[in-house]
Amino acid sequence: MSAFKERVFSGVQPTGSLHLGNYLGAIKRFVELQSRMDCIYCVVDLHALTIATPPDELRDGIRGVTAGFLAAGLDPKRSIIFNQSQVHEHAELAWIFSCVARVGWLNRMTQFKEKAGKDRENASAGLYTYPVLMAADILAYKATHVPVGEDQKQHLELTRDIAQKFNADYSASIRARGGADAFFPLTEPLIGGPAARVMSLRDGSKKMSKSDPSDYSRINLTDDIDMIAQKIKKAKTDPHPLPGSAKELATRPEAENLVGIFAALCDTTPDQVLEKHGGAQFSQFKSALVDVAVEKLGALRAEMVRLSNAQDHIDAVLADGARRARAIAHPIIAEVKEIVGLVSAK
Ligand code: TYM
Secondary structure, X not given: OOOOOOEEEEEEOOOOOOEHHHHHHHHHHHHHHOOOOEXXXXXXXXXXXXXXXXXXXXXXXXXXXXXXXXXXXXXXXXXXXXXXHHOOHHHHHHHHHHOOOOHHHHHOOHHHHHHHOOOHXXXXXXXXXXXXXXXXXXXXXXXXXXXXXXXXHHHHHHHHHHHHHHHHHOHHHHHHOOOOOOOOOOOEEEOOOOOOOOEOOOOOOOEOOOOOOXXXXXXXXXXXXXXXXXXXXHOOOOOOOOOOOHHHHOOOHHHHHHHHHHHHHOXXXXXXXXXXXXXXXXXXXXXXXXXXXXXXXXXHHHHHHHHHOOHHHHXXXXXXXXXXXXXXXXXXXHHHHHHHOOOOOX
């Protein structure tokens, strides 16, 4: 059995508006976990600075993501909800971890390559060291479980590498302080379900993302009912009717995506969706999907709109969450400083 208390941590960037991939791959699962475990959910605003964002847009984005968390059902009394920049321990630990992580490890990160594109020399240094800050987010709380979409898998492997190297490099110092052998846990990623990777509605080989230039590639959580219906109706498909089992979707990425979205929205499996809809033409299936999407997302959107007029409430939730987050992170970072040999005032 692990010596670490079970604790969930995850984060969402406040860039652009939240979309269905963020909801099904991450936020909906955050809500499910909060009734079973201690959970900390963070709006990672420092990460958003890695790509230039106008300050007013960033501020709106931070509050918008917080509104999305609350509207989806996160309870700020049960879970800790806060924005990263209010807890300076994240940035402090990120520096220490940037001295533990190896340049070779960062060079392998595919998300940096994708985001920096051809103009890599001109990308911010923050974009390059982004996964180090992510490891600090998680380990500042010694989190044992991290629910994320599949695109974050490599970053979580790096988090484990950093934890392992820190534990090994400082093992004598950790033991001398009377601690267990491992100071940091090897965090488990929680990735899975039919929506671990929601794809673009325009191209089944590309992930649904905030940065896709086509708004028709994604369903934003702020889209109204008509817009949701239009986007689903226009979604790319293939000419064949739906098959009878999920196995037969393997070579049909657009069909697989729509069936996966349907299943995730209804808390069921692709096979169960196909039991009912196998043999249907896409026009029929899309109508059923519109009904489900409108039913499940309509109330969420209405609550987000309501909360967009409740800035004081949002800011109070973030301030209270930051205070509670700091109470956990502060003693852990104080211990890290001692382990690595820094001197602090007593
Ligand atoms: P971000 O802001 O890009 O995405 C937030 C969450 O949504 C998931 N996600 C998706 N899931 C399924 N299908 C998709 N198309 C899709 N697009 C996004 C992401 O996997 C993520 O779970 N680096 C992180 C933020 C972060 C973080 C952390 C996460 C910073 N520190 C610590 C966990 C723990 C990111 O950019 O997520």
